[in-house]
Amino acid sequence: MLKSKKLFMLALTAILSIILLAACGTKKNEEGSTSGSGGGDSSGSQTSSNALEAIKERDKLVVGVKFDTKLFGLKNPSSGEVEGFDIDIAKQLAKSILGDESKIELVEVTSKTRMPLLNKGDIDMIVATMTITEERKKEVDFTDVYFEAGQSLLVKKGSPIQSIEDLNSKTTVLAVKGSTSTDNIREKAPEAPVLEFENYAEAFTALKAGQGDTLTTDNSILLGMASEDNNYELVGGTFTDEPYGIAVKKGETELLDALNAALKELHESGEFDNIYNNWFD
Numbered sequence: 001m002l003k004s005k006k007l008f009m010l011a012l013t014a015i016l017s018i019i020l021l022a023a024c025g026t027k028k029n030e031e032g033s034t035s036g037s038g039g040g041d042s043s044g045s046q047t048s049s050n051a052l053e054a055i056k057e058r059d060k061l062v063v064g065v066k067f068d069t070k071l072f073g074l075k076n077p078s079s080g081e082v083e084g085f086d087i088d089i090a091k092q093l094a095k096s097i098l099g100d101e102s103k104i105e106l107v108e109v110t111s112k113t114r115m116p117l118l119n120k121g122d123i124d125m126i127v128a129t130m131t132i133t134e135e136r137k138k139e140v141d142f143t144d145v146y147f148e149a150g151q152s153l154l155v156k157k158g159s160p161i162q163s164i165e166d167l168n169s170k171t172t173v174l175a176v177k178g179s180t181s182t183d184n185i186r187e188k189a190p191e192a193p194v195l196e197f198e199n200y201a202e203a204f205t206a207l208k209a210g211q212g213d214t215l216t217t218d219n220s221i222l223l224g225m226a227s228e229d230n231n232y233e234l235v236g237g238t239f240t241d242e243p244y245g246i247a248v249k250k251g252e253t254e255l256l257d258a259l260n261a262a263l264k265e266l267h268e269s270g271e272f273d274n275i276y277n278n279w280f281d
Helices: 002-036 040-058 085-098 114-120 180-188 200-208 219-228 253-269 271-280
Strands: 061-065 073-075 104-108 140-142 147-149 151-156 173-176 194-197 214-218 232-235 242-244 247-249
Touching (some): 040 085, 040 253, 061 085, 061 114, 085 104, 085 253, 085 271, 114 140, 147 219, 151 200, 151 219, 173 180, 173 200, 180 194, 194 200, 200 214, 200 219, 214 219, 219 232, 247 253
Parallel strands (some): 173 194, 173 214
Antiparallel strands (some): 140 247, 147 242, 151 214, 151 232
């Protein structure tokens, strides 16, 4: 009886040892799997150092651009092509990185969707009238400034609104979700109600339909709207500085350096001035 009990205890101890060893092995494998799948600083640096190479291996640059912003990025209903200053800049970046401006895919973004699409990896970069701000720098990295703009107001000709000082609780301001313009106008005209839209086309349509008294965003974008309908004009000058930058995912240093080098070459060659004059002169 004692012998059987002793054998039973030895067998139980052996089984428990096997279970314990299996559990430790599983935990070790899980830890190894986690560290190899993207966690920690080493994986982050690997992603950033391979971003430019990934674009070259794919042989295509995927760029987030506006489809609704005249002069910068607007889809031509006749040709189906997206046209504008940002589009031409993006094509030159593709030419610099891949040797051919046609090796580019243009993905539609809005002020609201552009950073989520970038951080999900759906696009390589954003070239879409994006103002460089300290808050945005926490989420993405920016190139050098490639365009200087300033926030302004668009109104119907004859409007009593002629400057930001004319905005009050009885004047509705139209703006676009996810843009710095919304935050700026709430800070500078806190009494004025703000009505937000998904994109600039919707906002301008709302202004023409009388849903608001003025539309606010960067003067460069408003100029495009005013050129579509001469019943509208910019008033009051600019009341902010809006430096545009090209955004990439955080830590993509090699890609950022390549883009800055491409922008520098565009300026030195005179091609930047040619593109600018084509859209704004």
